[in-house]
Amino acid sequence: MKNILIITSYYPPETGAASNRIFHLADGLQKRNFNVSVITPLPNYPTGKIFNDYKGEFKHISTEKGVKIFRLWIYASNSKNKVLRLLAMLSYSFSLIWFFMWNKIPKTVIIQSPPLLVAFTSVLFLGSKQRKIILNVSDLWPIAGLELGALKKNFSYKILEYIERFNYNNADLILGQSEEIIAHVKSIFPKKETFLYRNYPDFSPPEIIQKKISKEKLTLVYAGLLGVAQGIYKLIKHLDYSNIEFHIYGNGSEQDKIKSFLNSNPNLPIFYHGEVARDKLHKALLQYDVTIIPLLNRIYGSMPSKIFEYARLGLPIIYFGGGEGETIIKDNALGCIAKPGNYNDLNRIIAKIKPFEIDLELKQKIKKTALKNFDFNTQLNHLVAHV
Structure with a gap:
């Protein structure tokens, strides 16, 4: 049985795409006869506060x-203050260094990036000829930070670019969740071994509900992180509600602003349902006609995992984010595309969709496509050959 260590900043009971991705990777490797261990901070995401069950602990060890x-x-924080966010990353990095000093580390290590600094710490202290370093790149920092407006091209940015290149250069294998990530890595290190590792979900989808045909409004749903990158707060202010209802699930930094907007506009058909456990959420989503995947700005390298999860549920998708996601939607006939950042075009696309067109046959077709083309186990079996 081969030992393998995964280093990540997110893991259940934390919610979101990042924690789900690493959980399924760890679980999948364990089922394939790997002896898997995971290093992660005390749960704190996305609230920026240590979860109640872990408060007062310096370290928690369990087998799940x-x-x-x-x-x-970790010094937990989701503050917009860059100093506090840096302190949070540094605190986890120091905890990692302490762990590396006093524990035996397996010969194969998978390191999640970003955060860049955490990945840099791990690569720096663990990289050696005796150890295989696999870097799992889910977003291209610092490029993504620049496109989000969180970073500026200054001396600090150059340092982050150096760290990014150091991480790539010292990894034996780089996993990228999009073709753009792979292309970016290859543009810097053409001979680097890479592997396209999409964030495919691994769950048994519930049976699709046959919705009664009526003249009701189109029901539109979003479920996920309510962060700046997703832009849900801006979205609810620009949607045309003439013929739609909009339902929202999740939490994040924009949660309070969204609630405030809803309180100030009680007549708008917007319904916020809070955060719901994933298995219950999947069943809840089946009652809606279509889902929307928005990004406030087009982010190079970004590949929203919601595409694969929603498709597995059979939900038609309105994609509003640009980039590689558009290709996935088009090539697999998963829904329709609105021009990124163009809310007039988005409203035009939504207005063309009639509730009676979203029938059981369409949803079953989307689900069948997802089960065939976005299979987690097939992808992981291919990856295991490289580990």
Whole structure:
């Protein structure tokens, strides 16, 4: 049985695409006869506060579904203050260094990036000829930070670029969740071994509900992180509600602003349902006609995992983010595309969709496509050959 360590900043009981991705990777490797261990901070995302069950602990060790999990101390914060956010990353990096000093580390290590600084710490202290370093790149920082407006091209940006290149250069294998990420890595290190590792979900989808045909409004739903990158607050202010209802699930930094907007506009058909457990959420989503995947700005390298999850549920998708996601939607006939950042075009696209057109046959077709083309186990079996 081969030992393998995964280092990540997100893991259940934290919610979101990042924690789900690493959980399924760890679980999938364990089922394939790997002895898997995970290092992660004490749960704090996305609230920026240590979860109640872990408060007061410096380290928490548990075994969950055959995977040994080491949860290390972190100065938790989701503050917009860059100094506090940096302090949070540094605190976890120091915890990692302490762990590396006093524990035996397996010969194969998978490191999640971003955060760049956490990945840099891990690569710097663990990279050696005796150890295989696999870097799992889910977003291209610092490029993504620049496109989001969180970073500026200055001396700090150059340092982050150096860290990014150091991480790539010292990794034996780089996993990228989009073709753009792979292309970016190859543009810097043409001979680097890479592997396209999409964020495919691994769950048994519930049976699709046959919705009664009526003349009701189109029901539109979003479920996920309510952060700046997703732009849900701006979205609800620009949607045309003449013929739609909009339902929202999730939490994040824009949650309070969204609630405030709803309180100030009680007549708008917007319904906020809070955060719901994933299995219950999947069943809840089946009652809606279509889902929307928005990005406030087109982010190079970004590939929203919601595409694969929603498709597995059979939900037609309105994609409003640009980039590689558009290609996935078009090539697999998963829904329709609105021009990124163009809310007039988005409203025009939505207005063309009639509730009676969203029937059981269409949803079953989307689900069948997802089960065939976005299969987690097939992808992981290919990856295991490289590990």
